[in-house]
Amino acid sequence: MRIFAIGDIHGGLKALIQLLNKIEVKDEDTLIFMGDYVDGWSESAQVIEFLMELSQTINCVFIKGNHDVWCEDWLKSDDVNPTWYMHGGKETIESYIGLSKDDKKRHLEFFENMPLYYLDDENRLFLHAGFTSMHGVEKEVFQSTFFYDRTLWEMALSMDNGIKTDSLLYPNRLKHYQEIFIGHTPTINFKQEVPMHAVNVWNIDTGAAFTGKLSAINVNTKAIFQSDNLPSLYPDEKGRNKG
Template identity: 55%
Template sequence: MRTLVIGDIHGGYRALLQVLERANVTATDQLIFLGDYVDGWSESPQVIDFLMELNQIQSCVFLRGNHDELLLDYLEVNVENIDENLWYKHGGKTTVVAYSTVSKEKKATHIAFLKQLKNYYLDEKNRLFVHAGFTNLQGVAFEYFPKLFYWDRTLWETALALDEKLEKTDLLYPNRLKIYSEIFIGHTPTTRIESMKPVQKACVWNIDTGAAFKGKLTLMDVDTKAFWQSDLLPDLYPDEKGRN
């Protein structure tokens, strides 16, 4: 059985189908999704429908992303005064339009799905999977602010800025990077550092390769580090703009 981790999908249903096919995913594989299933491209409802169906036939772990929580808030409250800076301008508008044709009954199933998402997943090999990061120096079990699991960027920024000459035994080595054998995250696109491939810094692997924007969706084998990618999302959705 392979353990496969999938980066931020952001409504790119076509990319999801494509990358699963390219990786020859079967029901024997375990799939770990890093969150942000929605916002960006036009098929957020289709993505969630597909993930719920997939969960019936194989082992899946679904983590919570910040955009997933924003969608849950919208579906539960159906707010009219959307915070445009927080959500609407960052893919939420496309999601609102997509859900305008979704039945009340189906929305209820999506709400249930979004509510059961996990904040993090720690496997038997001490590998941590989390959408964004954490700040507590003792690890995720001691995090005071759960929202940081899907909003934090300081873990990735710390890994990026780390002097590669430092050893884990050095006094200046960040404690957060000593706790887990590997950490797999999404949330902050690698395209910000001009890469469309997964990037490793210290023990942190960033699998968000910019599918929300002009990049690709990535699926990686966590043991071998082999990875598969979709086409560029703008090529799969030529009539859409995605997120700015």
């Protein structure tokens, strides 16, 4: 059985379809999505619809990201968070034009049922951003940490990759899991176009919201698959490249 971790999609349905075609997804595969399905490119609502249909035939895990929280709140209350609106929410709202109340209700339920993290049988942790508790995710005090934390990735980047887990210098936060897979922090911020690896942490967000690609990694073999750069797939749009 193949297991793939897939990075932040941000409304890029064309990239998602292209990526899944490159993977050549099979019925027995498992797809673990790292969150942030919406906000950025013009097809956020269509991404959600596609993923809901995909999950009918393929085993999928949909982790919740911070942009998903914003969209969920909007679908629930119809209130527009100003911060969300400026960071992709406008495009997401526009993508829902024409969808019925029943469609929106189904999408809301989809968001509400998303887990905050996923731990597999091999003790590999998957979550959107990070966590701060030295005792692991189950002891995390603030739920928002799972959506926004970047300190886990920053810590992993600053460590000596040769350090052993039994070293007094090895952070307790990392000892709980064989591997940790995250999204949220684009690798293009570090001038890397492919998923990055530091200690036992893998960052799968390769900047699909901006100028990067949508990426997937085979969790077992570490083979990497990527779409084209998103601006080339949406040449008439800016995504979240507003500045």
